[in-house]
Amino acid sequence: MVTGKAVENVAVKLLQLAVTELPQDVKEALRRAYREEENEIGKAQLKTILDNVELAEKTRAPMCQDTGVVIFYVKAGSQVEGLDKVEGALRKATVRATKEVPLRPNAVHPFTQKNTGDNTGRFIPYIHWEIVPGDTLEITVLPKGGGSENVSALGMLSSSQGIKELKKFVVDTVINAGAKPCPPTILGVAVGGGADIAMKLAKATLLKPLNQPNSNPELAKLEQELREAANSTGIGPMGLGGKTTVLDVKVDYAHRHPASYPVAVVVQCWAARRASARIHSDGKVEYLTHKVT
Amino acid sequence: MAVYKLNTPISEETVRKLRVNDTVYLSGTIVTVRDAAHRRALRFHKEGKQLPINLQGLAVFHCGPLVKKEDGGWKVVAAGPTTSSRMDLFEDEFIKNFKVRIVVGKGGMGKKTADAMKKYGAVYGAFTGGAGVLAAKAIKQVKDVEWSDLGMPEAMWILEVEDFGPLTVAIDTHGNNLFETIQTKVDEEKQKIYRKLGLQ
Numbered sequence: 001m002v003t004g005k006a007v008e009n010v011a012v013k014l015l016q017l018a019v020t021e022l023p024q025d026v027k028e029a030l031r032r033a034y035r036e037e038e039n040e041i042g043k044a045q046l047k048t049i050l051d052n053v054e055l056a057e058k059t060r061a062p063m064c065q066d067t068g069v070v071i072f073y074v075k076a077g078s079q080v081e082g083l084d085k086v087e088g089a090l091r092k093a094t095v096r097a098t099k100e101v102p103l104r105p106n107a108v109h110p111f112t113q114k115n116t117g118d119n120t121g122r123f124i125p126y127i128h129w130e131i132v133p134g135d136t137l138e139i140t141v142l143p144k145g146g147g148s149e150n151v152s153a154l155g156m157l158s159s160s161q162g163i164k165e166l167k168k169f170v171v172d173t174v175i176n177a178g179a180k181p182c183p184p185t186i187l188g189v190a191v192g193g194g195a196d197i198a199m200k201l202a203k204a205t206l207l208k209p210l211n212q213p214n215s216n217p218e219l220a221k222l223e224q225e226l227r228e229a230a231n232s233t234g235i236g237p238m239g240l241g242g243k244t245t246v247l248d249v250k251v252d253y254a255h256r257h258p259a260s261y262p263v264a265v266v267v268q269c270w271a272a273r274r275a276s277a278r279i280h281s282d283g284k285v286e287y288l289t290h291k292v293t
Numbered sequence: 294m295a296v297y298k299l300n301t302p303i304s305e306e307t308v309r310k311l312r313v314n315d316t317v318y319l320s321g322t323i324v325t326v327r328d329a330a331h332r333r334a335l336r337f338h339k340e341g342k343q344l345p346i347n348l349q350g351l352a353v354f355h356c357g358p359l360v361k362k363e364d365g366g367w368k369v370v371a372a373g374p375t376t377s378s379r380m381d382l383f384e385d386e387f388i389k390n391f392k393v394r395i396v397v398g399k400g401g402m403g404k405k406t407a408d409a410m411k412k413y414g415a416v417y418g419a420f421t422g423g424a425g426v427l428a429a430k431a432i433k434q435v436k437d438v439e440w441s442d443l444g445m446p447e448a449m450w451i452l453e454v455e456d457f458g459p460l461t462v463a464i465d466t467h468g469n470n471l472f473e474t475i476q477t478k479v480d481e482e483k484q485k486i487y488r489k490l491g492l493q
Contacts, residue, residue, distance in 0.1 A: 041314070041461060045421050048459070052424040056371075064423040065359040065371035102370060104359040105445055113329075115444035147376045147400075147422065167490045175479055179400040179472060180376050182422035229486050233479050238422055239400060240461060241475050271423045 002137050002279055004085035004092075010277050010285055011093030014141045015070070016101045017290045018275035019062040022053055025209040026247070026272045033184055033237070033244040042242025046184075049237070049270055064271045067103040068143030070094050070125035073207065077134035080281070086137070087127060094118070094125045106146070128204070138288075140207060140276040148185060148269040151177035152202075154195055159261040166191055166263050167226065173265045174230045174246070179239020182269035184247045186210065187230065191263045193254030198264035205250035206268045207276075214251065223249045237270075247272075298456065302350025303394040305414035311462050313469040317418050318458035319395065322436070322451065323352040327375060329447040330440055331383040338390045345439040346451055348391040352418075355380055355398030357446025359425070360435065367435040369452065371425030374399040377417070385409035397460060401472025407464045418460030419471075431457040 022030075030053065034046040056063035072090050076083050095118045097103055107121040108114065119125065153173045157165040170189055177185075190201035214220040226249040236242025247270065256262065276288040294314045299307065301321030311317065324346060326334065334344055358372035377398030380387075384396065384406040394415050396402070399422035410416060420428065434453040441448045463471040487493050 044459070044461075048421040048424050048427060052421070052427045055430065056426045059426065061426050061429070062359060062371045063426055065357060065373050065425040065428075066375070066423075067359065067371075102359065102361050104357065104371075108444070115446075117444075145423075150376070164490075164492055168487065168492050171483070171486055171490070175483055178476060178479070180378060182399065225490065229490055232482060232486055232489075234475065234482050235479055236475070238419065239472060239475065240419065240463070241478075269423060 002080055002082045002086070004082070004089040006279060006283060007086055007089035007137070007139070008093045008096070010279060011072070011090050011139060011141065012097045012100065013292070014139060014275040014277055015093065015097035015103065015143065017287070017292070018141050018143055018273040019067045019101060019103065020060050021057045021290060022063070022272065023209070023274060023289045025211045027053065029210045029247040030270060033247060037237065037242050037244050039236055039242030041240045042236040042244065045237035045240055046244065062101065062103065064145065065104055066145045066147065067106065068145045068273070069106055070119055071128070071142045071144055072125055073128045073130070073140040073142065073204070075130045075132050075138040077136045078131055079135040080137050090125060090127060091120050094120050135281040137279045138276060139279070140274060142207065142274050145269050145271065148181035148267040151181045152266045154199060155263045156195065157261040157263055159256070159259055162261065165261065167229070169263050170226050170265055171229050173267070174235070175233055177267060178235055181267045182271070183235055183239060184237055184244045184270050186247050186268040186272050187226070187249045188266040188268065189226065189249060189264070190252045190254070191261065192256035193262065194257070194260065195262050197254050198262040199266065201252045201254060202264035202266040205252045206266065206272065207274055208250050210248045219251045223251050226251070301352060304350065305394065308394045308414050308416055309466045311416050311465055312467065313462055313465045313471045315462040316458065317395070317460040317462060318456040319352055319460065320455050320457070321453070323354050323397065323454050323457060324348060325356045325358060325450040325452070326353045327355060327357050327447050328379055329443045330449045331380055331387055333440060333443070334391070335383055335386055344391070345449065348393050350392065350394055352395035352397055353393045355396070358450055360445060360450070367438065369429045369432045369435060372428040372432060373423050373425035374420045376400045377402050381406050388413050388415045401463055401470070407468070407470045410464055411466050411468055414466055416462050416466060417464035419463040420458070420460050428457070431455055
């Protein structure tokens with residue numbers, strides 16, 4: 001049995017953790033990029049990023065003013081009772097975190113341009129649900145910044161060209177994005193399914209840790225190839241030049257319609273913020289991405 | 294690649310000394326202006342209405358800050374730059390009409406803006422995107438907030454800063470545009486990358 005209050009408290013904590021402290025794997029990737037970057041201006045950008053990450057963590061302040069649109073991924077154990085209260089609790093948590101952390105109010109009505117002021121609105125925060133066996137509730141928050149989202153792209157490519165078209169589309173997306181998404185970025189790439197399915201899978205790959213290669217050897221090879229291609233563009237940190245344009249590329253796929261070859265590229269800025277926790281049936285909370293003392 | 298410490302208001306003469314790749318640390322008044330505030334400021338100008346603040350010689354910052362109320366005043370929590378290219382639509386008119394000398398943002402700006410910078414005397418200073426806490430540290434005080442009806446990110450925040458930077462001069466008054474130079478190189482690399490991936 002999960003209570004709405006418990007879910008709310010955990011979600012507020014997750015939002016606070018996500019926006020103030022990067023997961024270890026992202027910090028490590030940024031440090032490695034700083035060590036390896038040879039371009040002077042690019043290296044200086046990475047230094048500023050690392051200083052900023054450190055100061056944010058120390059002062060418990062959001063590392064970036066764009067604390068994103070709030071997206072939750074919920075893995076609900078089929079035996080968990082009280083799942084009907086989760087959505088309301090996550091909305092309440094978003095309102096509370098906006099005040100308490102604080103988060104920048106980022107939910108704007110697309111027709112009237114009115115900002116709701118509390119990061120909630122129609123379909124926002126967005127919640128992705130997955131029903132899994134078991135009696136635990138796993139909540140992940142992905143606050144997604146606007147600058148990198150704006151250069152994300154969907155290509156309904158020609159199915160006769162296949163993988164070649166995919167590679168070209170990814171490279172073109174990185175080059176067209178240039179400095180805009182706050183590189184070094186992480187690319188979530190997905191092919192197949194349909195327009196919406198590819199997009200959804202591409203965004204979900206951003207939840208995977210950066211230091212783990214894909215378990216599918218063919219995808220691992222493609223990820224490496226795309227990573228090297230993106231990093232040889234010369235765009236560099238903040239688009240000011242250098243060899244670190246992406247920290248990583250993650251690829252996923254779904255089977256496709258014979259006539260369709262949808263390719264989605266979701267771009268994530270260097271501030272790859274995510275936080276997860278598991279709530280057990282006895283109420284115990286286990287934080288999965290951050291150390292909580 | 295010189296390092297400059299500048300105080301606002303900045304003269305046209307000073308700003309014309311700056312070159313691409315120079316580093317600037319700013320002290321004085323910097324005003325956040327995003328899409329909606331640009332639009333309103335230009336409408337005010339057209340209608341002959343005064344802006345709430347005289348921007349001549351000041352720096353404008355493409356930023357939608359995260360601020361909180363504290364002890365009856367405002368405190369900036371995080372204030373990194375937003376993507377400047379969105380402001381390419383209005384920036385040339387903005388520079389011409391309001392005589393701002395430094396435009397701070399991220400990601401660079403296009404030819405129309407760069408031409409106005411050359412003509413009227415302004416530079417573009419790139420601040421590291423996402424470095425919101427470092428930026429907030431250099432903001433000593435929120436002097437005022439105007440047009441708060443536009444919402445927290447879009448309002449015009451008038452900020453007192455000290456050694457705000459490092460800003461990399463990426464567009465100067467001599468016709469140099471660092472982002473454009475890099476983009477040209479990237480376009481050259483593109484064909485090589487295509488070949489390596491077996492696309493040609």
